[in-house]
Amino acid sequence: MTLKRLTLATALAPLLALTAPMTASADDFNVTIVAGHPPVFRWVRMMPEAFIPTVTAELTKLGHTVTFSEQYGGALAKVGDELEAVEAGLAEIGACSSLFDPAKLAVQNVTYYTPFVSSDVRLVGNVVNDLHANLPAMTEAYAENGVVYIGAPITIDDYLVMSNFPINSLADLQGRKIAAPGAAINWLSGTGAVGVAGNLTTYYNEIKTGVYNGVIVFASAALPGKLYEVAPHITRFGLGAQYSGSLCANKDWWDGLPAEVRTAFLAGSAAAQDWYTTDLENAVTGALAKMAEAGATVTEAPDDMRQAWADGMDNAAKKWATELDAQGKPASEILKTYMDAMRAAGAKPLRNWDQE
Known part of the structure; x- marks a missing residue:
């Protein structure tokens, strides 16, 4: 390379470096x-x-x-x-x-x-x-x-009730202690049951020791948690996926x-x-079948019992939304948007919580 060409290449080097494509560095x-x-x-x-x-x-x-x-x-x-x-x-x-x-x-x-x-x-x-x-x-x-x-x-699969006693009518829940997670305690309003806060990490031992008589739970977790051993009566009420x-x-x-x-x-x-x-x-489906094979009794609640439960509940959704609205959180809008989307997709709620 001549001196003239070398000088030109040297002069262009910084410009070429600026216009060359950037290569991302490898990181851990x-x-x-x-x-x-x-x-x-x-x-x-x-x-x-x-x-x-x-x-x-x-x-x-x-x-x-x-x-x-x-x-x-x-x-x-x-x-x-x-x-x-x-x-x-x-x-x-x-x-x-x-x-x-x-x-x-x-x-x-x-x-x-x-x-x-x-x-x-x-x-x-x-x-x-x-x-x-x-x-x-x-x-x-x-x-x-x-x-x-x-x-x-x-998302959590359809909630049901697992208990150490049979449920043939809503009257069977009267006075019974039933554990439920978080806001699901509200579902027990109107049933006569006594709601107790709980979660999956404690359900087994607390039913076994008599702290409560049953739980609101879902099949896919009840099986690995072996809840059927202490609460062998499974009643499917269709409380819903969450x-x-x-x-x-x-x-x-x-x-x-x-x-x-x-x-x-x-x-x-x-x-x-x-x-x-x-x-x-x-x-x-497999979870319910396996619990039945292990000795649990699985019962489908009749439609009239399900409707009676839904009709007897307090409308906790409206109270929840109103209280959050007052805090500047548009819960009523969220409630309506959620319910509208579910109905539009073909869901058939037993109660239209946003329209009452």
Whole structure:
């Protein structure tokens, strides 16, 4: 190369460097993921079964690596404390439970104030996901607590009653202590039963020791929890499928991620939702059959008993919405939007909670 050409090349070098395509650097991401429940439950299993493998694969395509620290079963946070652990930065991602954190995720609990609407878990999950996408008040509830909604709605299959006594009429519930999770205690209004707060981690021992006589629960968790051993009378009332939480991420951490990395985590959430819902749908019928094989008695409540239960309930949804409206949270709008979407999709509620 002549001196003239060498001088020209040297002069152009900085300009060429500025105009050359940028190559993303490879990074290793360390992520702690938390759930209060143990991995025997499906909404925890969706993390190692679908979320983590998908995120890992997507980041690998980008030249990145990721290391997950999985903290389940109360190792880092108890049931209902996951959001606080993520908010504080103890974990980057968690199964944030609206059901057990109603003060912070109040508007997310709309389904638990509207029983007897639909047993379709996929429909409930899709509608709630759409609410988060289209109603700012839904995602604002997360932002107010330093976290971000990243999807994978945790839907719960049709709630039923499991008891240590047979239920042949609603009168059989009179004076009985029945445990229920979160806002589901409201479902017992008008039945004569005494509602007791509880969750899946305590149900078995507390029925066994006589703390209460039964629980409002769902088949897919009752089977692995072996509740049929202490509450062998299963009565299907069609209380409905519900939404109980989602994956959330620490907001500061999330905002600091490159866009392509956030996209990889969102792909993991979508994969987790599909895996969870499909696996749940396949499991429900089998769970009831296996409990029956183990000695449980499964009874389908007649339509008139179901309607009598629904008609006798307080309209907790209207009270819930009115109280939150007064706090500046548009719960009445969320209630109406949810019920309208469910009816439009073919659901036939036993009561139109938003129209009373």
